[in-house]
Amino acid sequence: MSFLTYLINGLSLGSIYAIIALGYTMVYGIAKMLNFAHGDFIMVGCYIIFSVSAALSGNSVVGIIVAIVLCTLLGVTTEFVAYRPLRGAASPLAVLITAIGVSYLLENIALLIYGADIKSFSSVIKWEGVSFAGGQLKIQGVTIVTILVSVVILIALQLFINKTKQGQAMLAASEDKGAAALMGINVNRTIALTFAIGSALAAVAGALLCSAYPSLSPYTGAMPGIKAFVAAVLGGIGSIPGAMIGGLVLGIVEILSKTYISSQLSDAIVFGILVVVLLVKPTGILGKVVQEKV
């Protein structure tokens, strides 16, 4: 029974990674850049929910909506101010370093406003959860909600990308920006839209992450951000189902290795899995193999 509990906890953590990884993978797929600041968008989202809930005496629904709106604005603004000028720069590293700069900036703004001490975040999900088999198997409400939300997001994104004009424009722009522009697609606006979706997802992930692990500091987003990025690579970067699979694998492996092997070594095991998968399949689980032309 306890194994089942850990497995479900892993599934829940994995769903959070998956939601973050979806943002990573969409942005990477279209803008071909690693948005290192993505993890910090999560942190910003958490702080917004924290502040708004405190101001409205515990009304977290408004907090989540405000966080999603503000994070979307933040993502679009960051893209416009910091990343767009560097599109087409001589080295792809330029925009990577700028993203690192943005990440430092957000962390330090949070540090200035809220200080370095860890805030305790009250869960946005008040539901106690359910228990099976006479209380032997307890599943917390936040766990169930997290898994459901991630499934809904996955389906919605798949529909959006495959069924709508904007989604098709995204696919086209990620395939070939020049050709997409010739077909009348506004590439800059499409990329901005991708950032908006990715950042909104970061805010949702933030709410779920801090509900499950209720400690909030300016560095809350950094490690989940990196792990989600690992998940995106594991599943094949640029692929939306891949991000989901990668996130789930990562979350389950992390929780199980923390429980059964060593909490000290769990990160090493998680990263070890990535290494092994990439050696067997160098483009990730669902990644596309791109043939290089001479």
Added chain:
Amino acid sequence: MNKITKNNLITYGIVIFAYIVFEILMLTGNLSSHLKGLLVPMTYYAVIAVALNLCVGILGELSIGHCGFMCLGAFSSAFFSKATENVLPTVPRFIIAFIIGIGVAALFGFLIGIPVLRLKGDYLAIVTLAFGEIIKNVINSFYIGIDSKGLHMNMKSAMDLNMEADGNVIVNGAMGITGTPHNANFTIGIVVLLISLFIVQNLINSRDGRAIMAIRDNYIAAEATGINVTGYKMMAFTISAAIAGAAGVLFSHNITTLTASSQYFGYNASIMILVYVVLGGIGNIRGSVIAACILYMLPELLRGLNTYRMLIYSIILIVMMIVNWSPKIIAWREKKFGKSGMFGLIGRIIFRRNKEVA
């Protein structure tokens, strides 16, 4: 004297000049003790920046786990120094510590290079990050002790080592190694920096170096001309890891408590060094040294502004990247000031970048 030799000599000259300036400042008592403490870190960050530039700029493979090699160099050499502290005299001990630190880092660079270098681009980058984190986490869970019966080692706790009464726990898990002799100083740091500069600059201008750069620019063409792509990649990566290991030796012999913490050896630290390399100019070894020194000192010198210093640092970082790399701003700059205008001058000295690097 040809242009390459002259260029190399200028680099050594800058390092030696900076050394003399700091020594004079120190002798005349113009350096605060806080600033004095920054000198050795400045040298090892310059050394690892040179190592990373060999990997990123010359080999063309983005590594964000180089601090892992530094960590290996630091721990292996500190372990040796601590274990033989009362057995060997200082000078030979420190030299052997260097050999061990560099050797271990090079060995792991080689072993990690075998799988990593099969990958490309961002996948390679994320795997180097993964290996860096693995190294850090594994070292964090090692317990090694020495007593009259020899070495004891496990991955559980210091108590489980079951040592004799005369035993001495050297590596204490997440608490790391405490009390490594402080053998590193500014002069040794500068010597290590000069040696690594000598190795890297001569490598670049050798037949091997040109082969490595050919692989960077177009590996298919390089392979077609008969260059052993895997061999040269391994060579550059191993040398880069070895130099990072040397930086680690300096690190561990300059700090009282050596722990495999994320602050020094995590991916954030590796990224910080990548920032030095990119701002110094990818493929520009001299630029790396200068950028490492300036950017290491910058947040420390901004310490007066206390809470705002990292904020200012991050804004400077973003603005500098945009000003230096944005295609539109570069075009505007060249129209307004000509190629050797205002920023052109600074650009030529510090931020000169290798146009060929894609």
